[in-house]
Amino acid sequence: MFSSLVFPVLFFLTMAGRTTGQILSCFYEIENFNVSIIEPSLCTHIILIGSSNVDNIGHFQEPPSNVTEEFVKLKNRAPVKLLLAVTGNSAHFTTLVSSEATMQQFADESLAYLDRSGIDGIDIDWEFPVWSWGAKKSDRTRFGDLLRILRQKYGTKKLITVDVAGPPTIAKYSYQADYLNKYADFVQIMSYDYHVYDPILNPVVGFNSPLRRLPYERGILAKMNSDSSLSTYISMGLWKNKTVFGIPTYGYAYTLFNAFINEPYSLATGSKGAVTYSMVCPAMLKKKNIDYKFEWDYPASSPYIHGRDRTWISYEDPRSVTEKAKYAKEQQLAGGMVFDLKSDDYLGLCANGSYPLIRTIKSVLFDKN
Ligand SMILES: *[C@@H]1O[C@H](CO)[C@@H](O)[C@H](O)[C@H]1NC(C)=O
Ligand SMILES: *[C@@H]1O[C@H](CO)[C@@H](O)[C@H](O)[C@H]1NC(C)=O
Ligand SMILES: *[C@@H]1O[C@H](CO)[C@@H](O)[C@H](O)[C@H]1NC(C)=O
Ligand SMILES: *[C@@H]1O[C@H](CO)[C@@H](O)[C@H](O)[C@H]1NC(C)=O
16 A cells, blocks of 8 residues: 555656656668668667557557567667557557556556567557547547556556657647656657648648748648647647657658649649658669759758659758757757658668668767767
């Protein structure tokens, strides 16, 4: 009885006394899983995503054992922390948080897995509490209950991190800062996927991860940028020393309506999906003799390219990720997060060594000046 009363107090003292340090967490998507392409010394944390989820009855689904075994081997190559991202249909998370018993079981099962495997913690990727089909209003507070229960089970021996939505509208609906501050080791803002093409509602080109608003953006559009997301979370009360700023290495391609009308927000006839840096870096395009015009947008701190073939691409380059990492550093956040390893030029095809974007982010974040 006595110990169960003092536990929370002791526990919060321990958490508050923890020094944050500089974080560079890097996601690794499970598709075409091959750990030998990962350079574990690039990142402080590597997060495996796509192999674990919450099932339809709210239970923890662990990765296949051969995946876990390979993933854990990264620890032999560098002193990196390894995290397992838990994803899943939002309605399944709602099921999970609807019952105290289910949350307890989830905490037990995930902890057993972490202990058994040697993985350092979990990263909760619920997209998004309250916001999605099948969601409930109570998700917002019950998410806090889930984090509290996980923390009570894990103590300080395993990490708990949370991925939160970029768009400020979702942020205010989905989360409360108090439980994020209290129970999460850090909180990663997914500051990307701001522009969603829709043939009827939004048939235009746009930036995947604009740093600041463009001068002519109004209303909700003026908030669809990384700077606006961060200030929303800070105004909600999220501590800067818990906040990790998301930077993508991928971008998106679109088909313009007219090749000569190619500014951001120009009419598009379709979306061509995600692109990696090595698909669009200048060196590779030159090698393939593809003639694109390279542009830079100052407020967005983002490049884009367009061509006679009506292709329009928003992506990241060393300059854009430098601006974004500098911003995170100036804001005195806990660090940066990258999505993901494989969409950087991991093979060094862009003629500047392997992982040029992540290496750049790392040098900006950890540069002592
Ligand atoms: C983090 O920031 C909060 C709010 O500014 C502060 O109360 C807390 O002590 C800080 N924690 C650490 C470890 O610096
Ligand atoms: C994994 O990546 C390494 C390094 O690029 C490569 O040599 C190897 O063939 C890959 N393995 C598989 C199964 O693709
Ligand atoms: C793990 O095992 C499954 C089933 O045997 C196999 O299909 C899969 O390719 C394996 N994955 C890895 C990363 O070895
Ligand atoms: C290659 O890297 C250097 C150093 O980070 C940078 O200054 C240069 O702009 C990069 N070149 C290309 C083509 O990305």
